[in-house]
Amino acid sequence: MLDIVKQWAWYDWVMFFLRLIVCFSLTVTTVKFGDYLTLPLWMVILWETLVFSVPWICLMLSYRYYLIAEMLLFGGLSIYLTSMFPEAYLSFLMPAFLIAANSAEKSFRWSAPITIVFIPLLIMFFSRAIDVFEIFPQVGLAYVIGFAFHLLIVNHRQNEIIRKQNSVLEQYLTQIERVTLLEERDRLSKDLHDTMGHSYVSIIMGLETLRQDVASQEGSQKLESLLQHARKGMKEVRGYLHQMGAPQETLPLVHSLRQLAEEFQTHAKVNVRFRAIGEEHPVGKQVKMTLFRCLQESLTNAVRHGHATDIVVSLHFEQQQTRLEVQDNGHGVDNWEDGFGITTMKERAALLQGRVSVYSERGEGTLVTCLVPRMVESADEIIRLFIVDDHSFIRESLRTILEGQRELQVVGMAEDGAQALKLCEELEPDLVLMDLEMPNMDGITATKRMKEKWPDIRVLVLSTFQDTEKAKVIMRSGADGYLLKSIESRELVETIRLVYRGGTMIAQDLFHKMLDAQQVNEQDDFLVAPKIRENGLTKRELEILQMLSQGMRYKMIASKLYLSDGTVRNYASTLYDKLGVRNRDEAVQKGQKEGLL
CATH class of the missing domain: 3.40.50.2300 (Response regulator)
Structure with missing residues (x-):
């Protein structure tokens, strides 16, 4: 309950204090005229306490529960008090305002008639001293003011959503600009290396071959001068390439991703918890960029589409791979469809022989997992x-x-x-x-x-x-x-x-x-193996699935099929994607269930 109160906006506090003031006034008045009550004073005070607390608690759960509780408790109290004090019908103006302010969607169709017509008729029935031209206009006006307040609330909420989405987009664009600059800097440095660097190498090699053709001392001196000039130019090019490296590229992966999560939390106003599991090992620039983009896209999707308020980011350093998981508490969807961002993430991971998988279910949020094989780039590596x-x-x-x-x-x-x-x-x-x-x-x-x-x-x-x-x-x-x-x-x-x-x-x-030839050879298999056809498995993938079911590891499968370990891992990743599973255990279970084994 305390967590809900912390999230209140200004309009929630306005309605709370209105309820508090009216209920407090009723209690004081009830104590003052307690001798005229037909029920014991403590019972009426208890009733008024329930009138204050129960609808307010119901409002925290569902507005429909609130409307029913408000009409029964506060409406019943107003009818009871009006039967003894005709002026007490004014006590129903505040609940009429609150009912209109807290109604939503189609509930106006039944809350308005009950509030404006049915309950005032009951009040008039138990207290015939009330003029019909007094109670209906006043209750109706209170309901209209409450409806106007409701529109103000809706407008404020929409503005908050737009502001939040704009904040997320601004943060996303900032990150996109930063990453794009890094990628362009990296591309430019590689292009310069491949053009200027190799040109200088070719010039130096060509000049070296002229040594034996230059006989005079003067010619040797000119050749040596040209060689020194070329080597100096090449050294300067390499220096420029080194200077083009951005400081962000030297940051460890954990620091980069944690910084991104903290910046997103600040701008998007959502709770993002980051944790790194395992001993951090160095990764290459491409791996770092891929994981950075994956986290960026996942965070943005969680807020923009899932409307998540809490996101957990887990970075796992494992022996064979680096795994990034982004779990949110958003709405989730039953039938997930990859958008442009997710497709781009999968393409980036595929270039590094990794993969991206998305699990989403309505009411359970979304889990995005990015797996990249461990490929260490060490400065001392030769x-x-x-x-x-x-x-x-x-x-x-x-x-x-x-x-x-x-x-x-x-x-x-x-x-x-x-x-x-x-x-x-x-x-x-x-x-x-x-x-x-x-x-x-x-x-x-x-x-x-x-x-x-x-x-x-x-x-x-x-x-x-x-x-x-x-x-x-x-x-x-x-x-x-x-x-x-x-x-x-x-x-x-x-x-x-x-x-x-x-x-x-x-x-x-x-x-x-090779793929086209393999598809032609497998056409006959599609005719005789309907289960394989449904999942789109090739003969090689089915063969690897059989070996996985026997408990074989990738290296053993590679040796038996005369393939490299990396090739077997590629086949296994494709196999998992086609079966819609995340690991070998789930693949074997699904294969047994569908009769593939």
């Missing part, structure tokens, strides 16, 4: 690369591009699979860039043997052709990614980081071709 390609120009070009990255180090190169296997044991690389078509030993054979001997080495295939069959074979052999050599240098660097941290990546065009 990824040791090994390049395998039979073309020396491609090897040198890749080496030049990749060594321009702070955390990438090319520790060796080989011209075929056989040489790569020999050098891998000595160099111990973290990730191998593997060509497919090579003499002596091709990329498929080299990848299979490399994975058998060193399963922790990540293998990323770089090929010239979109050969779906070879792509399937080499992915089954244990490769962790398949890209085309036409890929942009920035995308190549991002993919190397992703694959190194446990992800799997296939070139988009090639993936679409």
